[in-house]
Amino acid sequence: MLHGISRVGAxxxxxxxxxxxxxxxDPAPAPVTAQQVQALLEQLASxxxxxxxxxxxxxxxxxxxxxxxxxxxxxxVPAVVAPATILADAAPVAxxxxxxxxxETHDHMMEVPHGPVLHFRGFFxxxxxxxxxxxxxxxxxxxxxxxxxxxxxxxxFMTSQLSENLSFxxxxxLATDPTNAFGLDIERFQLTYRPTKYFEISGGRxxxxxxxxxxxxxxxxxxxxxxxxxxxxxxxxxxxxxxVHEVGVTTTGLIPGTGKMNLHWTAEVGNGSxxxxxxxxxxxxxxxxxxxxxxxxxxxxxxxPEWADGLQFGGSYLTGDLIPANTNLKVNQEISSAxxxxxxxKWEFMNEIVLLQHQITDGGRSFNSPMGYTQLAYxxxxxxxxxxxxxxxxxxxxxxxxxxxRYEGPSVGMRVDFFSYAAFKVQYNRVYLRNAEAQNGxxxxxxxxx
Numbered sequence: 001m002l003h004g005i006s007r008v009g010a011x012x013x014x015x016x017x018x019x020x021x022x023x024x025x026d027p028a029p030a031p032v033t034a035q036q037v038q039a040l041l042e043q044l045a046s047x048x049x050x051x052x053x054x055x056x057x058x059x060x061x062x063x064x065x066x067x068x069x070x071x072x073x074x075x076x077v078p079a080v081v082a083p084a085t086i087l088a089d090a091a092p093v094a095x096x097x098x099x100x101x102x103x104e105t106h107d108h109m110m111e112v113p114h115g116p117v118l119h120f121r122g123f124f125x126x127x128x129x130x131x132x133x134x135x136x137x138x139x140x141x142x143x144x145x146x147x148x149x150x151x152x153x154x155x156x157f158m159t160s161q162l163s164e165n166l167s168f169x170x171x172x173x174l175a176t177d178p179t180n181a182f183g184l185d186i187e188r189f190q191l192t193y194r195p196t197k198y199f200e201i202s203g204g205r206x207x208x209x210x211x212x213x214x215x216x217x218x219x220x221x222x223x224x225x226x227x228x229x230x231x232x233x234x235x236x237x238x239x240x241x242x243x244v245h246e247v248g249v250t251t252t253g254l255i256p257g258t259g260k261m262n263l264h265w266t267a268e269v270g271n272g273s274x275x276x277x278x279x280x281x282x283x284x285x286x287x288x289x290x291x292x293x294x295x296x297x298x299x300x301x302x303x304x305p306e307w308a309d310g311l312q313f314g315g316s317y318l319t320g321d322l323i324p325a326n327t328n329l330k331v332n333q334e335i336s337s338a339x340x341x342x343x344x345x346k347w348e349f350m351n352e353i354v355l356l357q358h359q360i361t362d363g364g365r366s367f368n369s370p371m372g373y374t375q376l377a378y379x380x381x382x383x384x385x386x387x388x389x390x391x392x393x394x395x396x397x398x399x400x401x402x403x404x405x406r407y408e409g410p411s412v413g414m415r416v417d418f419f420s421y422a423a424f425k426v427q428y429n430r431v432y433l434r435n436a437e438a439q440n441g442x443x444x445x446x447x448x449x450x
Contacts, residue, residue, distance in 0.1 A: 116160045123220030125152030125447035127227070133431045134441030135228075151176055152445070155219045167192050173219050177238075185237070187219055187245070199253040205287065208246045209266045209300040210316050211337040211352045222447040225348055225377045225415055227427045230390050231407055232354060232371040236273055236284025241356065241369070241394065241401045242335065243318070245285040246270030246296060260307055264314075266300040272320045272333075296320035310344035322358070324399045330361045331400055348377040348386070358400050367398045377415075384415040396434075406434035422448035 127150040129135050135150065154174040161167050171188040192202040207214050213233050217224045234240035248270030255263045271286035272295065302314025315338040322331040339352040353372035359365070370393055377386035391408035394401050413427030425445045432438045 116162050118158055118160045121157045121159075122450045123153070123155040123157070123222050123447070124450070125221045125445050126150075127152055127446075128444040129441065130443075131429075131439065131441030133429045133439045134443040146441075152221060152447070153219055157218075157220065165193055165195050167194070171219055190250075197254050198256055199251070201249065201251045203249050205245060205247045205285065206250050206268075208243055208270070208296075208298060208318070209250065209252075209268060210242060210244065210298070210318060210335060211354060212302075212312070212314070212339040212341050212350065213352060214242075214244050220447075220449065221445070222421075222423060222449050225384060225386050226375070226388060226411065226413060227425050227443050227445045230352075230373040230375075230388070232352075232373065232390065232392050239402050240284070241371075241392070241403055242354070243270075243273040243296060243320075246272070246298075247285060247287050248295065258303075260305060262304045262306055264302050264304075266298070266302075266316070268296075268298040268300075270296050270298075272296040272322070291323055292321050294321045308342075310347070311340075311342050313338075313340040315339070321361075322400050327399070329364070329399060332359045332361055333357070333400070334359075346379050348375065348379075348384075350375045356394075356401070358398060360399065367395045369394045369398065369401065382417045384417070385413070386415065387412050405436075406432065408432050409438070419448075421450070422446065 127135070128148070129150055130147050132146050134146065152175070156172045158170045158172070159167065160169075168191050169188065170186065170190075173185050173187045174182055175185070176182045186205065188205055188207065190202040190204040190206050192200060194200040207218060209215050211233075213230060217229070221228060229235075232242065233244060235244060246268060248268065250266065250268040250270075252264060252266040255265055271290040272292075273284050274286050274291055296318060297320065298316060298318040300314060300316035302312060304312045315336070317337075318333075318335040320333050322333050323329070324331060334357040335354060336357075337352065337354045339350070341350045341352075343349070351372075351374050353370070356369040356371065358367045358369075371391060373388060373390035375386065375388040377384050388411040389409070390411070391406075392403070393406050393408075394404050396404050398404060409429065409431040411427055411429045413425060416424045418424055423446070425443075425447065427443050427445070429441045429443070430438060431441075
């Protein structure tokens with residue numbers, strides 16, 4: 001700071017000497033006004049502040065050569081070289097050190113320079129159940145302890161873009177069941193190659209393209225209007241009757257030349273489902289080994305016409321073999337589905353029917369199981385009242401399906417999106433059963449994404 005003041009002082013002294021010399025020959029100058037003095041003081045204060053900034057930057061530099069970089073609108077300062085005598089008395093300056101080499105290890109650190117990025121999305125729901133048919137994710141009906149707080153599904157959805165046309169997704173779910181034990185399941189894992197909108201192929205574990213609901217709503221209940229899936233689409237490890245998961249290959253794409261009909265196709269091949277009571281059962285999905293050589297084959301078509309935004313209709317057909325537990329029977333399974341749905345920002349109208357057919361091979365008996373549901377909802381503001389009617393009718397002597405009998409009845413509820421990413425739902429269920437009394441249940445649910 002003293003150096004700055006001395007430079008300014010020297011400048012003023014030279015100015016005064018020049019003015020004094022000129023005063024001998026020039027006419028007397030006009031008297032200096034107070035405004036001129038104030039302007040000069042302000043200019044000096046400004047220059048002093050700039051010099052102070054530059055000196056602070058100079059002090060930040062170290063080494064025998066100090067260079068101050070000129071800031072915008074600042075007075076440039078030349079390089080200042082320290083005299084040899086000062087350097088001799090100065091403390092030694094530490095030489096720049098090389099970065100320490102990484103500690104050697106025999107472990108593979110699995111580093112991927114400039115590799116793909118893994119993205120996470122989480123979902124969870126917390127529930128309160130009252131009644132034997134309150135809970136909409138598990139079967140059998142009438143589990144002891146019908147008034148309870150219940151943890152739902154802790155769902156971690158992960159995606160990664162490996163290249164322009166190659167991607168990966170996985171869905172990891174931590175959930176409990178009537179045994180009160182938590183279990184961890186990899187519900188989906190798919191490596192997908194999509195070179196064009198006309199063809200896409202995925203390998204791994206996926207939701208079978210049966211009907212609409214199974215591929216439109218996965219494991220995050222925050223997406224669904226109701227508290228849970230229709231009974232016909234329950235998951236295998238919850239007593240579901242359809243192979244809603246497959247381990248294999250699925251392909252899909254837009255059919256060229258369909259114009260405004262926007263027609264798509266799907267073709268899938270997978271292991272199918274293991275039977276209850278077999279050593280291969282697990283969660284009902286044959287993830288590692290198949291109990292038969294013949295695979296499930298599923299073909300589906302759907303249309304999303306451009307002239308009716310929100311409308312989608314389609315159908316599917318699946319065929320495969322089953323081996324009922326503790327029998328020597330071989331059962332052919334066929335599943336046919338059809339649906340019409342209309343979903344936009346206000347309305348949700350979903351209608352699906354499925355015919356599940358089991359036939360014992362070599363001329364054996366056939367068992368037909370019709371099932372379906374209708375769901376209607378309307379949204380106004382943050383409120384969304386809804387109604388669902390569903391029906392499942394399984395013959396009592398069906399050799400394969402775990403559930404036997406009739407399951408039908410209405411559900412009415414209200415969803416309230418009290419925050420952008422959190423919803424509260426209340427739902428009442430009335431279920432009529434074959435050869436049993438009708439049952440009731442009410443469920444309160446908070447579902448959110450994080």
